[in-house]
Amino acid sequence: MIENRPIVTFISHAVIILGIIVIAFPVWITFVAASHDALRMTQSPLPLWPGGHFFENLKEALFVGLDVGGASQPVAFMLLNSFIMAMVIALGKIAISLLSAFAIVYFRFPFRMGFFWMIFITLMLPVEVRILPTFKVVADLGLLDSYAGLTLPLIASATATFMFRQVFLTIPDELLEAARIDGAGPMRFFFDILLPMSRTNIAALFVILFIFGWNQYLWPLLITTDQSLTTVVMGIKQMLEAGEQLLQWNKIMMTTLIAMVPPIIVVISMQKMFVKGLTETDK
Amino acid sequence: MAGVNIRNIKKSYGAIEVLHGISVDIEDGEFIVIVGASGCGKSTLLRMVAGLEAITEGEIEIGGRVVNEVEPKDRDIAMVFQNYALYPHMSVYQNMAYGLKLMNLPKDEIQARVDKAADMLQIGEYLKRRPRELSGGQRQRVAMGRAIVREPSVFLFDEPLSNLDAKLRVTMRLEIRALQRRLDVTSLYVTHDQVEAMTLADRLIVLNDGYAEQIDTPLNIYENPASEFVAGFIGSPPMNFFTGDLSTDGKSIEIDSGAKIAVKDYPVGDNVGKPIRIGVRAEKLEPCSRNEAEIILKIAAVETLGSETLAHGFTDDGMAITDMENSIVVKMPGDARPTVGEELPVRVMAGGLHLFDVGTGKRVGG
Numbered sequence: 001m002i003e004n005r006p007i008v009t010f011i012s013h014a015v016i017i018l019g020i021i022v023i024a025f026p027v028w029i030t031f032v033a034a035s036h037d038a039l040r041m042t043q044s045p046l047p048l049w050p051g052g053h054f055f056e057n058l059k060e061a062l063f064v065g066l067d068v069g070g071a072s073q074p075v076a077f078m079l080l081n082s083f084i085m086a087m088v089i090a091l092g093k094i095a096i097s098l099l100s101a102f103a104i105v106y107f108r109f110p111f112r113m114g115f116f117w118m119i120f121i122t123l124m125l126p127v128e129v130r131i132l133p134t135f136k137v138v139a140d141l142g143l144l145d146s147y148a149g150l151t152l153p154l155i156a157s158a159t160a161t162f163m164f165r166q167v168f169l170t171i172p173d174e175l176l177e178a179a180r181i182d183g184a185g186p187m188r189f190f191f192d193i194l195l196p197m198s199r200t201n202i203a204a205l206f207v208i209l210f211i212f213g214w215n216q217y218l219w220p221l222l223i224t225t226d227q228s229l230t231t232v233v234m235g236i237k238q239m240l241e242a243g244e245q246l247l248q249w250n251k252i253m254m255t256t257l258i259a260m261v262p263p264i265i266v267v268i269s270m271q272k273m274f275v276k277g278l279t280e281t282d283k
Numbered sequence: 284m285a286g287v288n289i290r291n292i293k294k295s296y297g298a299i300e301v302l303h304g305i306s307v308d309i310e311d312g313e314f315i316v317i318v319g320a321s322g323c324g325k326s327t328l329l330r331m332v333a334g335l336e337a338i339t340e341g342e343i344e345i346g347g348r349v350v351n352e353v354e355p356k357d358r359d360i361a362m363v364f365q366n367y368a369l370y371p372h373m374s375v376y377q378n379m380a381y382g383l384k385l386m387n388l389p390k391d392e393i394q395a396r397v398d399k400a401a402d403m404l405q406i407g408e409y410l411k412r413r414p415r416e417l418s419g420g421q422r423q424r425v426a427m428g429r430a431i432v433r434e435p436s437v438f439l440f441d442e443p444l445s446n447l448d449a450k451l452r453v454t455m456r457l458e459i460r461a462l463q464r465r466l467d468v469t470s471l472y473v474t475h476d477q478v479e480a481m482t483l484a485d486r487l488i489v490l491n492d493g494y495a496e497q498i499d500t501p502l503n504i505y506e507n508p509a510s511e512f513v514a515g516f517i518g519s520p521p522m523n524f525f526t527g528d529l530s531t532d533g534k535s536i537e538i539d540s541g542a543k544i545a546v547k548d549y550p551v552g553d554n555v556g557k558p559i560r561i562g563v564r565a566e567k568l569e570p571c572s573r574n575e576a577e578i579i580l581k582i583a584a585v586e587t588l589g590s591e592t593l594a595h596g597f598t599d600d601g602m603a604i605t606d607m608e609n610s611i612v613v614k615m616p617g618d619a620r621p622t623v624g625e626e627l628p629v630r631v632m633a634g635g636l637h638l639f640d641v642g643t644g645k646r647v648g649g
Contacts, residue, residue, distance in 0.1 A: 175370065182429075
């Protein structure tokens, strides 16, 4: 914009700064709370500036955990669970949707469009909607309290299939023909040409799906009762249900803080590819 | 090295037949250009030779072997595409080496072949670059390099120059021709550009609506077009056409405007007394004095090209600006200065007459 009016500049900056405060203030409070001892957190007013117990809390939360109703899991262990779940969901979704998009775009088989629409319709049926039947299926398969039960029902993904279909449709047919003349079979073409050409889209999707998997709450809560499968998000919830005991806000906040870190690392480290994958159209 | 034999090839999409039986025997080392307007089936024919389209009926033989059911990679061909179809994520070297890698050639053999081709095409310094970092002409060279390294017995070109600008097209055209001569590989080349077709081909296949109208050397086609379509398609500016009636003695044709054109010794067969189509090329109409004239044109537009001057005219006054595609073109020397609105008396030079059947469009006589 060439426009240069001070009042507009002022208002737009004010809005941006307000937005930042709204988003950042709770994070700040979390950080502050995580750096005080348990006693300080019970006194009012609540502190607005960091205290001196940050590393102490960090160590205790990570390696000892909270005493919640007898069973105590160190947060590091929950992190591992969360990480496994998020990775399996993200990679599984990508693998499955890449292959199904490949089949739908490049192969002619009976009811091809029928299958496409069947996949597409599942967009309207997220886990929350089909939670009872899905639970029943998983329970009957004997997958309760297992990583498979935790991840498999979340892997089938219409969104990603649809996105990869769109990506593949932008790849010119001549490329496939050139590859055929060069002697590449379907899977060769898939691995040598399609995959590398979609790598930015894969990265973008990975970021989104990793966070999706990481933040899963309702499903893991339902499907697992075994403490050894507790994820961070579930862990925080359990800490809040401490019953008779005093809530240890400093450690709960520390856990929250820790839970935020891996998604941030994923986003920051893949930022460049992420933006490219969402905006790049040139194939 | 191999010839290609195409026998009565037909192609249908559902109930619609797009190629109606094309046969041609292509000799080893021959450069064949398939030319025609867009949608005439020329690319389809090429893609059937490549194995990218299924053959509905007929047979294609490459090097004496029927390849109807053979995979593209096993047909011993290489293809250059209109949009280059280079793998964008691979370097130039990898693009050229990919097919060889899939053939399981040893690494040093691949290296040697790529280097040789890169040398021939002068793309050696770009080997490490990605296709997107190259200009259109360079990409086209890489695409040709990828074809050359396969050392195929047949090259297939699908309008390889139509994405380039006019000047580059001329240079690349000459390069392709020189390269083909040097490698002596049988080539099939599809284009809609008749200049490209004329200059490149040993023999031309003129396709019209799925029929091969004529298969011959460029010069034979130019001098003896087999049909009105071929006559109008090959040559620039396009041939002039009139409709007229052949006199009962077969000596002259009276055209619509009343002018009479002498038939001379043209063999008219049994067409005497019937309507007929007349074709005359622009350079076969010569300006002359009024009493020698066969046709008197009223000039509607003049194109001064320096080396020659093209006068566009009509035989009557009813000329409309939007009707220019039906104008009669006379090719005059570069220093001629015809003016718009003036009358230009012309006559048909000896051997300049082509006659076509009004109904079928086929050539009449020899």
